[in-house]
Amino acid sequence: MRIQTLGAALAALLVACGDTLPVRPNVLMISVDDMNDWVGALGYEPAQTPQIDRLAGLGTLFTNAHAPSPKCNPSRTAILSGLRPSTTGVYANGEWWKPNLPDVVMLPRYFKDNGYYAAGGGKVFHHTPGFNPPDSWDEYFELVDDLKTTGFLVPYRRPDNISSFDWGPLDKSSMEMGDGATVSWAEDFLARQHERPFFLAVGLFQPHLPFYAPRSIYDEVDPDEAPVPIDAPNDLDDVPEPGRRMAAFRLADLQAIQEHEDMDEVVRSYTACIRHADELVGRVLSALEESPYADNTIVVFWSDHGYHFGEKHHFTKNTLWERSSHVPLAIVAPGVTVPGSESSRAVSLLNLYPTLVDLCGLPVRQDLEGISLRPLLENPEMDWDRPAVMTFGRGNHAIRSERYRYIRYANGDEEFYDHTTDPGELTNLAADPGVASEISRHARWLPSVDAPGALLKRAFEFDAESYTWRRREPESP
Ligand SMILES: [Ca+2]
Ligand SMILES: [Ca+2]
Numbered sequence: 001m002r003i004q005t006l007g008a009a010l011a012a013l014l015v016a017c018g019d020t021l022p023v024r025p026n027v028l029m030i031s032v033d034d035m036n037d038w039v040g041a042l043g044y045e046p047a048q049t050p051q052i053d054r055l056a057g058l059g060t061l062f063t064n065a066h067a068p069s070p071k072c073n074p075s076r077t078a079i080l081s082g083l084r085p086s087t088t089g090v091y092a093n094g095e096w097w098k099p100n101l102p103d104v105v106m107l108p109r110y111f112k113d114n115g116y117y118a119a120g121g122g123k124v125f126h127h128t129p130g131f132n133p134p135d136s137w138d139e140y141f142e143l144v145d146d147l148k149t150t151g152f153l154v155p156y157r158r159p160d161n162i163s164s165f166d167w168g169p170l171d172k173s174s175m176e177m178g179d180g181a182t183v184s185w186a187e188d189f190l191a192r193q194h195e196r197p198f199f200l201a202v203g204l205f206q207p208h209l210p211f212y213a214p215r216s217i218y219d220e221v222d223p224d225e226a227p228v229p230i231d232a233p234n235d236l237d238d239v240p241e242p243g244r245r246m247a248a249f250r251l252a253d254l255q256a257i258q259e260h261e262d263m264d265e266v267v268r269s270y271t272a273c274i275r276h277a278d279e280l281v282g283r284v285l286s287a288l289e290e291s292p293y294a295d296n297t298i299v300v301f302w303s304d305h306g307y308h309f310g311e312k313h314h315f316t317k318n319t320l321w322e323r324s325s326h327v328p329l330a331i332v333a334p335g336v337t338v339p340g341s342e343s344s345r346a347v348s349l350l351n352l353y354p355t356l357v358d359l360c361g362l363p364v365r366q367d368l369e370g371i372s373l374r375p376l377l378e379n380p381e382m383d384w385d386r387p388a389v390m391t392f393g394r395g396n397h398a399i400r401s402e403r404y405r406y407i408r409y410a411n412g413d414e415e416f417y418d419h420t421t422d423p424g425e426l427t428n429l430a431a432d433p434g435v436a437s438e439i440s441r442h443a444r445w446l447p448s449v450d451a452p453g454a455l456l457k458r459a460f461e462f463d464a465e466s467y468t469w470r471r472r473e474p475e476s477p
Contacts, residue, residue: 023197023296024115024116024197024360024361025197025296025297025298025333025334025359025360026194026197026198026199026200026293026296026297026298027111027116027198027199027200027297027298027300027356027360028190028200028202028284028288028297028298028299028300029199029200029201029202029299029300029302029356030055030202030204030281030284030299030300030301030302031123031124031201031202031203031204031301031302031303031304032204032206032207032277032281032301032302032303032304032328033072033123033203033204033205033206033207033208033303033304034072034207034208034209034303034304034305034307034317035206035207035274035277035303035306035307035327035328036303036306036307036323036326036327037306037326037327037328038271038274039052039053039274039328040052040053041053041056041057041061041328041330042061042063042328043063046225046226046227046271047271047274048275048278049274049275049278050278050282051278051279051281051282051285052277052278052281052301052328052330054282054285055281055285055299055301055330055332056301056328056330057339057340058299058330058332058337058339059299059330059331059332059333059337059338059339059341059377060330060331060332060333060337060338060341060342060343060376060377060380061328061329061330061341061342061343062329062330062331062342062343062345062347062373062376063342063343063344064326064343064344064345064346064347064388064400064402065302065326065327065328065329065346065347065348065349065388066325066326066327066346066347066348066349066388066390066400067303067304067305067306067324067325067327067348067349067390068084068085068348068349068350068389068390068391069085069091069305069390069391069392070305070306070317070318070319070320070324070325070390070392071092071093071305071317071318071392072093072126072304072305073090073092073093073094073095073097073126073128073131074090074091074092074093074095074391074392075304075305075349076124076125076126076304077090077097077125077126078090078349078350079107079302079304079349079350079352079353080106080107080108080124080125080353081097081101081104081106081107081353082107082350082353082354082365082367082368082369082370083101083104083367083368083369084350084369084389084391084447085391085392086391086394086395086397086447086449086450086451087369087447087449087451088100088101088104088451088454089394089451089452089453089454090454091391091392091393091394091453091454092393092453093126093128094456094457094458095453095454095455095456095457096128096130096131096454096455096456096457096459096460097131097454098130098131098133098469099455099460099469099471100454100455101454106125106133106136107199107352107353107356108120108124108136108137108199108201109133109135109136110353110357110362110365111199111356111360111362112136112137112138112199114362114363115196115197116196116197116198116199117138117139117194117195117196117197117198117199118136118137118138118139118198118199118201119137119138119139119140119141119189119198119199119200119201120132120136120137120139120140120141120200120201120202120203121140121141121142121143121182121185121186121189121201121202121203122141122143122178122179122182122202122203122204122205123143123203123204123205124201124203127143127205128457129462129464130457130462130464130467130469131457133467134467135467139189141181141182141185141186143178143182143203143205144178144181144182145178146170146172146176146177146178146179146180146181146212147170147212148177148178148205148206148208148210148212165209165210165253166209166210166211166212167209167210167211167212167265167266167269167270168211168212168218168265168269169212169213169214169215169218169219169269169272170212170213170214170215171215172214172215173214173216174214174216174217174276174279174280176214177206177214177276178205179204179205179206179276179277179280180280182202182203182204183202183204183280183283183284186200186202186284186287187283187284187287190284190287190288190290190291190293191287191291193292194293197360198293202284204277204280204281206273206274206276206277206280207270207273207274207276207277208273209316211266211269211270211272211273212269212273213269213272213273213275213276214272214276217272217275217276217279218268218269218272220272220275221268221271221272221275223264223265223268226264226267226268226270226271227267228263228264228267228309228310229267229308229309229310229311230310230311230424231258231310231311231312231313232311232312232424232426235312235313235426236312236313238427238428239312239415239428240409240413240414240415241413242396242409242410242411242413243319243320243407243409243413243415246314246318246319246320246392246396247312247313247314247319249314249316249318249319250314250315250316250318251313251314251315253315253316254310254313254314254315257315258310263309263310266309267309270307270309281301285299295334296334297334298331298332298333298334298356298359298360299330299331299332300329300330300331300332300352300356301328301329301330301331302327302328302329302330302349302352303327303328304327304349305317305324305325305327306322306323306324306325306326306327307323307324308321308323308324311323311424312425318392319392320390320392320396320397320398320407320415321398321405321407321425322400322405322417322419322423322425324392325388325390325398325400327349329347329349331355331373331377333359333377336359336374336377336378337377338380341380342380343376343380343381344402345376345380345382345384345402346384346386346387346388346400346401346402347373347376347384347388348370348388348389348390350369350370350388350389351370351371351372351373352370352373353365353368353370354368354370354371354372355370355372355373355374355377357372358372358374359372359374359377371386384402386445387399387400387401387402387442387445388400389445389446389447391447393410394410394450394451394452394453395409395410395450396408396409396410397446397447399442399443399445399446401442403418403419403420404416404417404418404419404438404442405417405419405425406438406439406442406443408443408446410450414430414439415428415430416428416429416430416432416435416438416439416442417429418435455471458472459471459472459474460472
């Protein structure tokens, strides 16, 4: 009897182990840089992004997903650390997270520490030297320079275009571009035999500026099919001063582009860059589908933030508005997501880290600030009251719920927009007493800490060879 009971218990344990310890899925994380929501799957009609649309159709597309910050380094640091900019103090591109956050275990490192083979290529972390720590990876393929990365050295397109910025076709094929090399590496990686589950991060640099695209793709974009967004006159009149200051970042570029009537060419080139990214996403996806890992790999696709082309009289990112924050996000999780499903709940890319930990059955991390999106992957229309929070600079935040956007700047100034009637965020309702209760409902989600800015890269002497750094003596006043 006792032996029978023991046997039954053992059998039950084995069944339980069988349930809870399946073969861990692989992860393929594809990211793009500065790609806004001009994606077919998100309803942008001029877009031709069949591959991104195909990827989204394999799982769950989030139609209301937002970046944690409207700039490369703060957004990527938040996504990969699972911690908000307001917690880490990484608010801008110069702040070097590694010496500032020595104990933070970044996403690829967490997978590596839990038995995964962590491989990355291209631009995953912000690509200033030293921002991509070698201890995060078993293998890394550095972004190959294709003139996009050194495009800042190209003579300015216009003499009065004061910043580093250019656009147009390059006489290179898709695979001769730096992103092509990254994708080639990823294709080889997926064709290889892997003994451990892998975490593979493929970081495309497109469509980041300079907006250089292979000529064959550029030539295919009909200049009339990519409309120039509307820069509504006087739109900033109801925006408080800190918001107008954010909008003025790269204002000289915007003015030069508009004065020379170049915006159609800028938009055309950016569109070509998106299509180039799309083609490469398709190659990686096909390589996965042809590999032995097709049925046991979670695929995640995201962009680090959005982009303005004159909307709210702004060019690039660097604002707390929808154009800077709204991004494509799709997750394909075999056995969890329903192909072709969509969720319009407001979600942040900050949720990616806990989501992947959850989907792969890794030990749960209590210290992360996002939460797993698994419930939404299983039921995309479930109630979800948690908004997406976005931060730019210390103390400036946007709270995006499914319907509204609330912005509060460090000095207390506010904006409030209703997306059901005003998707372009043209009318700031913050002073309207009718929305006061909604504003307080949103303000509850403001971060409770606003950490001081982390130390800048230039505060350290860095040796790339040994990956070591030393704090410089603070300059005397
Ligand atoms: Ca970026
Ligand atoms: Ca306005």
